[in-house]
Amino acid sequence: MPKASETVLEIDLKALEHNFDYLKSKINPNVKMLGVVKAFAYGSDAIEIAKFLQDLGIDYLAVAYTKEGVVLRESGVKVPILVLHPQLMNFKAIIDNCLEPSIYSSRVLNEFIGQADHLSQKEYPIHIKFNTGLNRLGFWENDVDHVISQLKATSSVKVKSIFSHLAASEDLLEKDFTLRQISDFTKSSEELINKLGYSSMRHMTNTSGILNYPEAHFDMVRTGIGLYGFGNSKSENKKLKPVASLKSVISQIHMIEKGESVGYNRSYQASGFEKTATIPIGHADGISRQFGNGKGFVFINGRKASIIGNVCMDMLMINVTDIECSEGDEVIVFDSSNTAENLAESVGTISYELITAVSQRVKRVFCR
């Protein structure tokens, strides 16, 4: 790639393919793979990533909200798309766009059956979600009989899969809890399948679940962060390649004297003669104000420069007193060696939050 001459998010599709292959190598050949492309494919670009995953032969995609799925359908994505958190008002759009809803409560099931009937659907694919301990969305184990009675009363929907979500798959100190989730899910899903009288796919693991709990792969696995290059552990991170690199450029360099301040509210004061650089990326681009005042950092010509003062909406300033650099030089916010995970850690957050925050204002460029 040429050096950045404005703020860009570079998306390395070769790295995505590498991660896809690596995750595939962790599952049996008969286990399907679902790629999670919610939130603009974790802040990158949902359409490009979905199409690329489709070309790689992914079995399923998932988004969080209906609108995200509609965008993919409108851009020609053909693989099945699971909508993880559909809202009742979007059920018509779900059916019109051949999206497949996660059904997580009797209220949702009832409404969806109503809409499917209304649109004269037969055996429309739905996915039944069990809550096994995350306590976010899902039926409880003792809802099975009620679900069955709702399903037996209609032929407009058909259960294509049954799934659940792990709460702490990356944390081996929570192994007992996770194993309990897995066994509860095994039990509830078996009971549901027996009572349904037809078979249905089952899936439970996210990226860390794929890596840490092979016994929970069932018929399909769901991977998000792994595709984008993070494995939630030092050893897995080594095997994966971060897909997104956030780069920028030095707009201006200032020489300031002791006692001068930098940025809004004058929160940084120079302790001597210093050199600062202004970078065209701010909190509106996804670098939150938490990174200001010495917490966050960027890299210039391989050297680490800390963010000084408050992060502005469209810019931030860094201290480059000891760094050989000029206006127009490339700035690395994160890339495959100075990772988003490291930068996220500087403010006590995780790679997921930092990469998904990169706003749509930032230009995306693809390396193929």
Ligand SMILES: *Cc1c(COP(=O)(O)O)cnc(C)c1O
């Ligand atoms: C976001 C999400 C995933 C993907 O999780 P990763 O940790 O990014 O692999 C899987 N399943 C559900 C239900 C999700 O919401």
